[in-house]
Amino acid sequence: MKVVLATHNPHKVAEFQQIVAQTRPDLEVVAYDGPEPVEDGVTFAENALLKARAASAHTGLAALADDSGICVDVLGGSPGVFSAYWAGQRKDAAANLELLLDQLRDIADPHRRAHFNSTIALVTPEGREYVVVGEWPGRLAQGASGGGGFGYDPIFIPDGQKEGTERTVGDFSAEEKQAQSHRARAFAELVPLLEKL
Template structure:
């Protein structure tokens, strides 16, 4: 079965393909080359549905759309849905990261808690709609580390690591990230729905 992933971000396409290959090897995830809708929702779910509806309508395929971001507790959950645009409309990942670290410069470790949120919408051509959520809790480092991942990965330290061996997602291998990430957690919730397609 083929589904379209409603994104022009090649990092997300590759990550989804790797996650899907582990649990649904019969499912082919293809990239989306259609027009980008205006993401004017104020929640992850609203934006994911906007993208999935547009991709399903454009391609005639079942469409998945992920809207995700980092939510920092001391910032009231921001950047949240504005994660990709935190430093402005250019979607500059390096500038977003730099701004976030600057905003948290004087915040002590116990107050640097955060989580990655992935909200995935599934929309079929006949109009069925489903939304699932995956959260990956952790905290933010004081400086970027590692060359892996993308976006805020180099400053996010996931919970559950051995004391003294804590690493950012930027230090993770691709396999480690795919097995634990917010997208993997959301996709696990999605598998039963995909099975019914």
């Protein structure tokens, strides 16, 4: 089965392909080269559905779209749906990360709780629509670490690590990240729906 992933972000395409290969090797995820809709939704689900609908209509295939971001408790859940544009419309990942660190500069570790959210929409050419959510809880580091991942990965410390040996997702291997990430968690929720197609 072939599905199109509604993104022009090569990092997301590679990450999805790795996740899918581990759980559904019979599913081929292809990149999307069509027009991008305006993401004017105010929730992850609204934006994911906008993208999936556009990709399915453009390609005639079932389409997956992920809308994701980092949600920081002390900021009331922000950046949230604005994660990619936190430092402005340029989608500058380094600037976004630096701005978030600057905003939290005086916030002590116990108050740096955050989670990654991945909301995945699946839209079929027949118009069936599904939405699933995966969350990855943790907290934000005081500074960036590691050369892996992308976006906010270098400052996100996932829960569940042994104290004293904690690492950011930027320090994780691709395999470690794919096994635990918010996208992997959301995709696990999606698998039963894909099996119905």
